[in-house]
Amino acid sequence: EDQVTQSPEALRLQEGESSSLNCSYTVSGLRGLFWYRQDPGKGPEFLFTLYSAGEEKEKERLKATLTKKESFLHITAPKPEDSATYLCAVRSEYGNKLVFGAGTILRVKS
């Protein structure tokens, strides 16, 4: 069964304090790992898709990386507006759906 585990559950950072969020997965034939950002009371906003180990993608202060077992979302010099819940999801070669992790709640204080 495909599984996604995100850690930590919650993370509090000072503005400018860089850190990383982890997404560990087990899947039969990865056909895409997806990162989303979700603000309170809103729908998830698509950030990145990673397809194969070694791939990296960047957007502003965010950088996503992928290995065969996990993905990291690195946040460089975060700002308060980066506060949100970050969701990770995977799609397997044999599945027609995304499997989501529970998310990491990020709070950045000024």
Add this chain to the structure above:
Amino acid sequence: DGGITQSPKYLFRKEGQNVTLSCEQNLNHDAMYWYRQDPGQGLRLIYYSQIVNDFQKGDIAEGYSVSREKKESFPLTVTSAQKNPTAFYLCASSSGLNRGSYNEQFFGPGTRLTVL
């Protein structure tokens, strides 16, 4: 603007009532999905549809029903058989479920359903 709309934003249901949540997309996407989100849990798939007039059960379909009469619309009915319907409901769409592609899903703003 292209996107996904959901209505209403907030919905209150009395015990024993059926309620219908609306989802419309103008992205020309073939596939549409319904998820349920509860605090501290990941999104769980209720139903999905790959093409018009066809849909499949997800992981937690019991107590829910859907229809897909138009490409743009995928309404979800929460029936009285759903024992714990209070949750945040999210609709999503993607260009398709072709196994050869990766098909990012894009989400609507959500509907918060509360049982009184």
